[in-house]
Amino acid sequence: MQIVPSDPTPPTPSGATPGDEISCNARVLQGEVEWFGEVLDARLELHFQQPSKVSDIREIPPPDLSSDPSHYAELVREQAMGFEERLVFILALLPHIRPQALDTLFIRNQNLDRGFTEFGGRRGSSHGGFLPTVETAAFLLAGEELDRRFRITSFFERDHPLIRGELLRVDIPGAGEPFFSAALGVTTEALNRVTSGATHKPDYSISFPAKLITTRLEWDELVLAPEVLEEIQGVNGWLKHSRTILGDWGLGRALKPGFRCLFWGPPGTGKTLTATLIGQTIGSEVYRIDLSMVVSKYIGETEKNLASIFDQAQNKRWILFFDEADALFGTRTQTTNSNDRHANQEIAYLLQRVEDFPGLVILATNLRANIDEAFARRFQSIVYFPMPDRDLRLRLWKGLEGSGCRFQEDVDLEVIAERYELSGGAILNVVRHGAIRALDRGDPAIGVSDLVDGIRKELRKEGRTP
Ligand SMILES: Nc1ncnc2c1ncn2[C@@H]1O[C@H](COP(=O)(O)OP(=O)(O)OP(=O)(O)O)[C@@H](O)[C@H]1O
Ligand SMILES: [Mg+2]
Numbered sequence: 001m002q003i004v005p006s007d008p009t010p011p012t013p014s015g016a017t018p019g020d021e022i023s024c025n026a027r028v029l030q031g032e033v034e035w036f037g038e039v040l041d042a043r044l045e046l047h048f049q050q051p052s053k054v055s056d057i058r059e060i061p062p063p064d065l066s067s068d069p070s071h072y073a074e075l076v077r078e079q080a081m082g083f084e085e086r087l088v089f090i091l092a093l094l095p096h097i098r099p100q101a102l103d104t105l106f107i108r109n110q111n112l113d114r115g116f117t118e119f120g121g122r123r124g125s126s127h128g129g130f131l132p133t134v135e136t137a138a139f140l141l142a143g144e145e146l147d148r149r150f151r152i153t154s155f156f157e158r159d160h161p162l163i164r165g166e167l168l169r170v171d172i173p174g175a176g177e178p179f180f181s182a183a184l185g186v187t188t189e190a191l192n193r194v195t196s197g198a199t200h201k202p203d204y205s206i207s208f209p210a211k212l213i214t215t216r217l218e219w220d221e222l223v224l225a226p227e228v229l230e231e232i233q234g235v236n237g238w239l240k241h242s243r244t245i246l247g248d249w250g251l252g253r254a255l256k257p258g259f260r261c262l263f264w265g266p267p268g269t270g271k272t273l274t275a276t277l278i279g280q281t282i283g284s285e286v287y288r289i290d291l292s293m294v295v296s297k298y299i300g301e302t303e304k305n306l307a308s309i310f311d312q313a314q315n316k317r318w319i320l321f322f323d324e325a326d327a328l329f330g331t332r333t334q335t336t337n338s339n340d341r342h343a344n345q346e347i348a349y350l351l352q353r354v355e356d357f358p359g360l361v362i363l364a365t366n367l368r369a370n371i372d373e374a375f376a377r378r379f380q381s382i383v384y385f386p387m388p389d390r391d392l393r394l395r396l397w398k399g400l401e402g403s404g405c406r407f408q409e410d411v412d413l414e415v416i417a418e419r420y421e422l423s424g425g426a427i428l429n430v431v432r433h434g435a436i437r438a439l440d441r442g443d444p445a446i447g448v449s450d451l452v453d454g455i456r457k458e459l460r461k462e463g464r465t466p
Contacts, residue, residue, distance in 0.1 A: 021071070021197045028070040029194065031063040033098050036090045040104065043140050047118075057140070062086050072194040079161055088137045088155060092168055092186045097195065099129035106130055118144075122183060134170060135180040156182070165315045166190070201285070202312070210287040210309050213321065215276040221403075222277060223388065223395045223424060224270060231383040232274060235261055238380070239282050239360060257358040260378060262325075264368040265385030268425020271364045274385075275321045278360070286319045303349050310353045317359055325363035326371065351375065388424060393417040396427045405431055406445035420455050426462075430454035 038060050045052035054060060062083060065073035076086060094101050105119045115121075120135020130136075134156050142148035154160060156179075162168040167190040171183040192198045204211045224232070238259050246252035263271040272288070279286035289309065313320050354361050355378065365371060368384075376382065388396060394417035401407060422430065434450035459465065 024070045028072045032090050035062050071197050091132050092184050095131055096191055102130035132184045134182050134184050164311055210289045213276050213286050213288045223392050259360045259380050261362045261381045262379045263364045263383050266387055268423035269385035270424050271385050275362045279319045284317050284319050286321050288321045288323055291322055291324050319360045322363045325365045390418050396424050400431050408445045408447045411448055426458040
């Protein structure tokens with residue numbers, strides 16, 4: 001009998017396997033490294049006045065990536081990288097993907113018996129190869145032409161798209177040392193993307209006070225009054241058509257590209273859930289920033305941390321969701337001490353970034369009155385999430401039943417929906433509490449007393465009596 005080997009990586013429905021993706025990235029990087037090698041050779045020939053095929057390195061064209069499907073090519077197109085950007089980017093990538101390609105730069109200056117200062121570079125503590133610095137990039141791009149050297153400085157400044165876009169990293173040079181001696185590298189994120197294709201999702205940390213929020217619920221499970229849904233559809237409509245409106249219709253000169261939205265209403269009424277679903281619809285990640293956390297804990301660091309969130313968000317089309325927005329956007333406090341002054345400065349900074357952000361920013365609060373009036377006027381949409389009425393509550397209860405939650409036969413959801421004014425979040429808590437109680441008792445379904453007990457707890461939480 002003949003054994004037919006089975007295919008270890010079955011193709012995904014789209015026809016591409018993760019393995020395919022990696023080979024595709026590898027093939028393109030191989031080409032890019034070879035191009036880099038030719039450019040480096042030419043630069044050295046020109047520098048040491050040896051015969052060369054070219055009189056300027058720019059005569060050596062980089063591979064054409066205009067229709068290549070790899071992640072690297074995608075990035076090159078996304079950032080509209082030209083000859084110089086590509087050369088700097090591949091230089092920064094080399095220690096990770098082909099470290100020996102830079103070994104030539106270790107050649108010694110025979111006259112002085114030391115390395116060539118003009119090549120820049122540094123050594124790592126355990127990496128044996130040549131690690132590029134800004135000087136290395138300058139040598140490649142400018143050689144000894146001062147004019148070019150001055151021009152390329154902008155490449156390594158904070159505003160350059162490759163740096164803002166979190167692709168290149170330029171470290172701070174040692175104290176008193178020239179800027180060009182700064183180490184040049186790539187971010188882990190960029191490296192992962194162009195090699196394994198993995199997109200990295202930053203973790204919540206002190207320097208990144210934002211958290212990715214997701215849901216397994218779908219739009220049709222969101223229970224909102226028609227007028228609320230209509231408002232939300234307005235936001236979705238903007239996301240869908242903003243490109244056309246700003247571009248083809250030429251309104252981009254008058255309108256700012258961003259969209260700011262305020263969700264307000266009592267706790268548990270679906271504000272966070274709605275924000276997450278909006279993200280799901282347009283395929284954007286939603287990051288939640290807890291402002292009470294940002295403001296109280298990191299006075300002084302706030303600007304830097306927020307800047308990093310905004311920069312990344314801008315590049316990756318994230319939706320920013322500011323929870324407990326009143327912490328920052330509340331009526332600004334009269335300054336009495338230096339901490340207040342500091343907080344006010346941070347508020348001003350944040351407001352500016354929110355205003356300038358070209359994507360969707362959603363702010364959520366329980367108390368509309370806490371939002372500064374001047375600021376409220378700047379929202380394109382203000383959506384009120386009321387407590388659900390009887391019909392909506394019934395839909396919420398039935399929704400949970402529909403997704404598999406079991407109630408005993410004598411549980412009349414209509415009566416419960418009618419009698420108890422609870423938010424969607426509270427209903428969910430009641431069901432969780434009831435399920436635990438029932439299962440503890442060995443009962444396969446939630447009974448009336450479980451529900452009543454849970455409802456009491458929820459109402460007490462809100463300071464109400466059942
Ligand atoms: N309108 C709703 N439709 C469906 N499910 C809801 C709704 N409101 C709340 N829920 C359920 O309750 C959970 C909590 O709601 P959510 O976190 O969206 O409330 P919220 O308005 O953001 O509250 P808070 O003001 O406390 O942040 C949701 O994940 C969902 O399961
Ligand atoms: Mg919420």
